[in-house]
Amino acid sequence: MTAFYLSNVEQYLWNGGDDGRKFFGNVAALPLDSASTFIRAVFNGGGFRGGAGAGGGGMRGPTILASMMGQLKAFNEGRINSYFDVIQLSK
Numbered sequence: 001m002t003a004f005y006l007s008n009v010e011q012y013l014w015n016g017g018d019d020g021r022k023f024f025g026n027v028a029a030l031p032l033d034s035a036s037t038f039i040r041a042v043f044n045g046g047g048f049r050g051g052a053g054a055g056g057g058g059m060r061g062p063t064i065l066a067s068m069m070g071q072l073k074a075f076n077e078g079r080i081n082s083y084f085d086v087i088q089l090s091k
Contacts, residue, residue: 010086
């Protein structure tokens with residue numbers, strides 16, 4: 001898999017129970033390599049660079065990228081536990 005465009009769906013996954021964790025479990029089953037990249041749109045700051053945190057709707061902020069394998073590794077190491085963590089580990 002080369003790219004996975006998420007828009008801002010993760011802010012909803014991480015706001016609802018174990019859905020964020022289930023998402024990363026599903027990502028682990030994908031055919032990934034070092035070029036596999038998440039593409040995210042951040043809304044309402046999304047916790048990005050001191051933003052207001054996750055929230056529904058609102059103004060669109062930056063589009064950010066992250067290595068899928070890198071984020072999966074961070075998740076497995078316990079460094080991703082929220083939408084804020086996801087955004088902070090993106091560029």
